[in-house]
Amino acid sequence: MKFRAKIVDGACLNHFTRVSNMIAKLAKTCTLRISPDKLNFILSDKVANGGVSMWCELEQENFFSEFQMEGVSAQNNEIYLELTSENLSRALKTAQNARSLKIKLTNKHFPCLTVSIELLSLSSSNRIVTHDIPVKVIPRKLWKDLQEPTVPEADVSIYLPALKTMKSVVEKMKNISNHLVNCKILNLQIIEANLNGELNLKIETELVCITTHFKDLGNPPLASENTSQDGNSEQMAEVQIDIRKLLQFLAGQQVNPTKATCNIVSNKIVHFDLLHEDASLQYFIPALS
Amino acid sequence: MPLLTQQIPDESDYSLVASLDNVRNLSTILKAIHFREHATCFATKNGIKVTVENAKCVQANAFIQAGIFQEFTVQEESVTFRINLTVLLDCLSIFGSSPVPGTLTALRMCYQGYGYPLMLFLEEGGVVTVCKINTQEPEETLDFDFCSTNVINKIILQSEGLREAFSELDMTSEVLQITMSPDKPYFRLSTFGNAGSSHLDYPKDSDLMESFHCNQTQVNRYKISLLKPSTKALVLSCKVSIRTDNRGFLSLQYMIRNEDGQICFVEYYCCPDEEVPESES
Numbered sequence: 001m002k003f004r005a006k007i008v009d010g011a012c013l014n015h016f017t018r019v020s021n022m023i024a025k026l027a028k029t030c031t032l033r034i035s036p037d038k039l040n041f042i043l044s045d046k047v048a049n050g051g052v053s054m055w056c057e058l059e060q061e062n063f064f065s066e067f068q069m070e071g072v073s074a075q076n077n078e079i080y081l082e083l084t085s086e087n088l089s090r091a092l093k094t095a096q097n098a099r100s101l102k103i104k105l106t107n108k109h110f111p112c113l114t115v116s117i118e119l120l121s122l123s124s125s126n127r128i129v130t131h132d133i134p135v136k137v138i139p140r141k142l143w144k145d146l147q148e149p150t151v152p153e154a155d156v157s158i159y160l161p162a163l164k165t166m167k168s169v170v171e172k173m174k175n176i177s178n179h180l181v182n183c184k185i186l187n188l189q190i191i192e193a194n195l196n197g198e199l200n201l202k203i204e205t206e207l208v209c210i211t212t213h214f215k216d217l218g219n220p221p222l223a224s225e226n227t228s229q230d231g232n233s234e235q236m237a238e239v240q241i242d243i244r245k246l247l248q249f250l251a252g253q254q255v256n257p258t259k260a261t262c263n264i265v266s267n268k269i270v271h272f273d274l275l276h277e278d279a280s281l282q283y284f285i286p287a288l289s
Numbered sequence: 290m291p292l293l294t295q296q297i298p299d300e301s302d303y304s305l306v307a308s309l310d311n312v313r314n315l316s317t318i319l320k321a322i323h324f325r326e327h328a329t330c331f332a333t334k335n336g337i338k339v340t341v342e343n344a345k346c347v348q349a350n351a352f353i354q355a356g357i358f359q360e361f362t363v364q365e366e367s368v369t370f371r372i373n374l375t376v377l378l379d380c381l382s383i384f385g386s387s388p389v390p391g392t393l394t395a396l397r398m399c400y401q402g403y404g405y406p407l408m409l410f411l412e413e414g415g416v417v418t419v420c421k422i423n424t425q426e427p428e429e430t431l432d433f434d435f436c437s438t439n440v441i442n443k444i445i446l447q448s449e450g451l452r453e454a455f456s457e458l459d460m461t462s463e464v465l466q467i468t469m470s471p472d473k474p475y476f477r478l479s480t481f482g483n484a485g486s487s488h489l490d491y492p493k494d495s496d497l498m499e500s501f502h503c504n505q506t507q508v509n510r511y512k513i514s515l516l517k518p519s520t521k522a523l524v525l526s527c528k529v530s531i532r533t534d535n536r537g538f539l540s541l542q543y544m545i546r547n548e549d550g551q552i553c554f555v556e557y558y559c560c561p562d563e564e565v566p567e568s569e570s
Contacts, residue, residue, distance in 0.1 A: 207423050211420075213418070
């Protein structure tokens with residue numbers, strides 16, 4: 001197993017830092033999957049922890065000027081590493097305005113992802129900052145749990161509104177549902193949408209019902225063709241989810257994506273699909289039963 | 290908007306309807322009295338008064354005159370309900386607490402009457418939020434019987450003069466002692482804390498003093514824990530009127546200018562803590 005990669009371009013370095021910050025906000029620990037042309041950050045939470053899953057994908061060549069890897073075997077030319085996401089984002093903090101960044105899989109008593117950052121300095125001598133991030137190599141037999149999630153066929157697929165507005169609304173809704181100590185069901189939120197470009201966020205408690213209506217959002221063309229013929233386009237598909245999971249997802253988004261879609265499978269799951277310039281993120285929140 | 294019209298009964302069914310182009314003109318004033326979870330609202334054709342009380346010793350009233358609203362109708366002579374102020378404020382700021390330049394949140398508030406929830410319709414940039422907050426049985430509020438004919442001493446200060454003093458109050462002192470007098474020290478704030486006593490004097494002819502009408506020396510003590518929450522109103526205000534009556538009751542009236550330049554008032558009443566022995570003053 002071998003892995004070494006290098007970023008020299010400042011913009012690429014910034015993007016990579018941004019992605020790793022986002023991952024740190026979304027998942028405490030994650031799996032980094034390295035394959036010849038892609039990097040993936042993967043989270044697949046146990047059902048007991050809420051069952052959220054995440055699949056973030058970067059095209060290797062959009063970021064790295066050098067990229068060499070050798071997987072566990074020729075047939076399985078991949079590496080799966082488990083790491084604490086914050087360690088990576090903290091290491092990359094030093095990389096602002098750096099000249100270059102190298103990432104390497106090393107073995108220093110235990111397996112590490114070694115991040116070396118070459119910093120600019122006024123004098124001719126360069127300074128190099130090195131972080132060793134402990135990782136766990138995930139054995140081959142556990143890989144099957146970490147495959148790209150299949151996107152279930154959605155009842156409604158809709159474009160998301162400005163994530164900032166959505167975040168602010170969800171944040172307030174979470175505050176309000178937290179106030180209510182006597183409330184039986186805590187942190188429950190309904191997200192519903194239809195093929196008429198309408199998306200609603202709702203909370204209902206003993207004391208207060210709040211619904212935020214977003215309209216004219218538009219539906220991705222394919223989804224509406226498939227489903228709208230037989231059904232009423234104003235028919236809402238809804239899922240009840242844990243509001244904290246939705247907030248965590250929204251809080252992790254620093255930059256507005258070029259395209260953001262939400263797919264709802266009634267009473268089963270909500271799937272968010274964000275497309276950034278050079279990275280894509282899929283986030284799945286299962287329904288609370 | 291079929292979703293909204295379904296939920297709105299005929300306009301005349303409402304005992305209170307109020308709309309506002311900028312929700313912050315309401316939420317800011319309400320924040321100034323938000324030191325307890327619940328508030329009682331009274332609406333008459335003149336506007337809305339929101340009251341918060343604590344320990345039967347302090348009462349804060351926020352007045353939002355009918356003129357602040359773009360539309361304001363009250364069907365009955367007066368409409369009264371109690372509401373969870375924390376939830377109300379969270380609902381009012383659902384689109385974000387800090388203002389984004391160029392965007393305003395509009396509000397329409399409707400109340401159908403006793404036993405019905407308070408309905409809020411908030412709109413920002415085409416996004417609509419509907420909140421239905423259950424109301425509660427109104428509780429009787431205290432009558433401090435603070436009558437201007439019984440006022441002995443009255444001072445109007447520019448708020449900045451009091452702001453620093455209040456934010457740096459020695460909270461280890463149990464009381465804040467207020468001395469108002471036609472003679473020296475004119476107006477004095479004193480605390481008696483772990484680190485010693487402190488006195489802060491305002492000269493009568495200070496630039497901060499807008500008016501000074503003191504007829505008789507009065508020294509009264511007020512629980513500092515009860516007065517501290519009024520700092521919220523003080524911070525927002527431009528002027529404050531400080532009055533005491535013949536029983537030593539304190540009235541603090543804060544004049545608050547909203548984002549549209551209109552004036553609103555927030556008032557705190559507080560009863561004195563104890564009789565001050567003559568020798569100490």
